Every structure is written in C-alpha cells, then in structure tokens.
Amino acid sequence: MAFMQCDFFSETLGLSVSMNVIVPQKTRSQIGMEGKASADRHPTLYLLHGLSDDHTIWMRRTSIERYAAEYGLAVVMPAVGRSFYTDAVQGAKYWTFVSEELPALARSFFPLSDARDANFVAGLSMGGYGAMKLGLRRPDLFAAAASLSGALDVAELDADRVTMSQAEYRRIFGSGEEVRGSDNDLFALAERLSRSSGPRPKLFQCCGTEDFLYSHNIRFRDHVRSLGLDLTYEEEPGGHEWGYWDMKIRRVLEWLPLQR
Template sequence: MALLKCDFFSELLMISTSMTVILPENTNNQIGLKNNKYDGKIPVLYLLHGLSDDHTAWTRRTSIERYAAEYGIAIVMPQVDHSFYTDMAFGKQYWTFLSEELPNVVRSFFPISDAKEDNFVAGLSMGGYGAFRWALRKPEQFTAAASLSGVMDLASHAKQKQADQNPIANVMYLAFGNRDLAGTDHDLFALLRKEEELPALYQACGTEDFLWEENEKFAQFTNEYNIPVTTSFSAGAHEWGFWDEKIQEVLAWLPLKSK
C-alpha cells in the first residue's frame, strides 16, 4: 500500500486543506503484510473522523493501512473541522465540500472508480453520523455505508445541547444554529423513511458507549420499518480500541466486487 499525505486547495472552502489517502499497490515483497491486487479503477472507502480529530486520526489510532492492504481498496480520509459534515450555520460549507468537491478532487488526482458499486463510506462518532447522512442523502453514490459509535439521533442530541452552556453546545450551535432538526435532512430517521433504495448499512456500537441508547433506538427503528442493517453491538466504550476492531469488520463486510 501507498500512504499519501495530500495538501490541496479547496476552491469552495477558500482555504488550503489536507487529506490522507491510502492507495493499493500490486506488490509481493513487503515483509509481514498481506497485499491484495486490483485491476482497473480502484474501489474506495471514504473514512470520516470524529469531533476532536482531523484527517490524520484513522491512520494514527488504527492500523487502517494494513487492514486495507488485504482488500485492494483505496481509503480517503478528509477533514471537516467541528462541522458535523454539514454546511455550517456559522462556518464553512463542509457538506458541499464533502459530497461534491472532494470526490471530484479525489478522482482528478487518483484513478479511483466513480461507479456506485465501488464507492463506500464509513466513519466514527460524528463521522458515523456523517457517513450515514451522506449515504442516505446520496444513495446513488454508494453501495454501502457504516457507522461506528455514530451520533444517530442528532435531532434529540442537538435539542438537548441547545439547552446547555458548554463547549460542545457551542460546536453544535455553530454547525446547526438553533433550529429544530427533527424531520429535516439532518435527521437520519427522517432520511431513512424518505429513501427507497438504500445502500447496505452497517451499524456498530459498544454497550458502554455514551451513545449506546441512541444506537439502540436507531436499531429498533430500522427493525420496525424492515430496513436491513447489519449490526455489530458488543461490550465496548467510545474509544479507539473499539474502532480499530470494528473497522476490520467493516472491511470484511463491504460488498467488494473483488471478493
């Protein structure tokens, strides 16, 4: 695998930014590493960070490059500040950046497939929310999406935070303002009800996670509405050891053509 630290300019955000990219390599001689071959355009997993992270988080906290090597898949890790992957009420248009500019930039730099069957998205915590929202709002772009310890019930979450006076409350205010998010396209439950052809969904959460309740609620909801979701609930908290384990499950679960 190749690891690329890519500093580029976002025309939309009007600022230099960075992404970390992993590309498969067709090699045999790397000691201690299984390496899968690929042919033609490369399938890609967009992998989204959490609230206190930037584009470096996944490579620093997990062995994502090693795990990806087995599957011949590219991994693209962008950064979106504290935005919740939204066009911020007070800040930058990270949703438009993520869903429009970023894929274009990525495809202009690297031989990444733009076929729906080769495109996947996953993320943790705030990025789990971002991954599901992206896949549910643009189901024509993705074959599968995974949320690890995701913020699933953003509307309730935001409502509760809007009453608080702490730093996280301010983060949510900058992202969403004071709107009620229930039923809007920020609300994963609303998006689920609206879409007809959904990508394959995977949802992991630890039972000691402070987001466990809203993950349980999400699972009940999808169950009730007969929306197929692969769930992986097990003992674990909101921490990187859990995500290091679950991202391996996600890669094994992805419906890659090469499998």
C-alpha cells in the same frame, strides 16, 4: 499500499484543506504484508474522523493501511474539523464539500473508481453520523455506509450537549427542533429512503454497550429496522475508544460488499 498526504484547495470551503489517502499496490516481496490491487480504478472507502480528531487519526490509532491491503481497497480520509459534515447555519459548507467536491477531486488526483458499487463510506462518532448521512442522502453515490459508535440522533445532542457547547451546536445546526425532519436528521432521511424507488445502500451500525451514545444508537437501530432497510447491527461490551474502533473497522471491511 501507497500512502499519500495530500494538501489541496477547496473552492467550496474557500481554503486549503488536507486528506490522507491509501492506494492499493500489488506486492509479493514486501515483508509481513501482501498487497492486492485491481488493474483498473480502485474501489474506495471514504473513512471519516470524529469531533476531536482530524484526517490523520485513523492512521495513528489503527492499522487501517494493513487491513485495507488485504482487500485491494483505497481509503480516503479527509479533514473536516468540528463540522459534523454539515453545511453550517453560520459557517462553511462541509456537507457540500464532502458529498460533491471531495469525491470529484480525489478521483482527479488518484485512480479511484467512480462506480457506485465500488464506493463506500464509514466513520466513527461524528464521522459515523457523516457516514450514515452520506449513505442515506446520497444512495446514488455509495453502495454501503457504516457507523461506528455514531452520534446518530443529532436533534437530541442539542438537549444532551455531551460533546459540544450549545453555541457550537447552534452555529452548525440551529436548534434541535430545526434539525427534526431536515436534511440533517438521519431518522427523516431513513424514512425518505424507505419510500424511494431508487437505490438503497447496505447499512452497518455498531456501538459498545458502555458507550455514552449507546441509547442514540438503539433508537436509530430500531427506527431503521422498522422501515425495512438493509441494516446489519452489532453490539458488544465497549466504550467510546480506539481499542473498540480498531477492532470494528476490521469487521466493516469484512462486511463491505466488495467484488472479490
């Protein structure tokens, strides 16, 4: 695998931003790891960070490079700050950045596939929300979306305020009532997708039973199941921590509908 630290300018955000990118490299003599790579453009996983982290965190806390090498999978890890992958009410347009500009730029910089069935998204906590939003709102772009311990009921975060201040929440989303039924409400997005005749992504969701977001995950799981969407749900003992996410990202890669 090749690992690149990429700094570039975003026209959408109006500032310089960063992403880390892993690109497959076929190897036979590398000690301890054998890499795979397609002869064409690579299948790609967009891997999203949580609220208190940045684009470096997956490389620092997990062995994602080693895990992805087995599958010949490119991994794009962008920095989005504390944005919740959202076009903020008062602030930058991070949803537009991550759903439109980022994939186009990443493909212009690196040999990444633009085929829907070769593009996937996953993330943890805030990034789990972002991944599900990308899957549900842009099913034309992503064949699968996975949430690890996701903050999936953001309307309730306004009431709970367990991860951010009320002022920060209001700058991003407005109020919880404004979220309900909007393009930022995963429950509403799932309902819209269930009524759509277009493509539907495969969905994966997991959460530790001791996680403070467990109740949010149960509500989302039950809602998605009631709509008949293709959801794989897993839970086991675990909290909101990297030992759990390192274990589950390996499971996500195993689950992805990659052409093998």
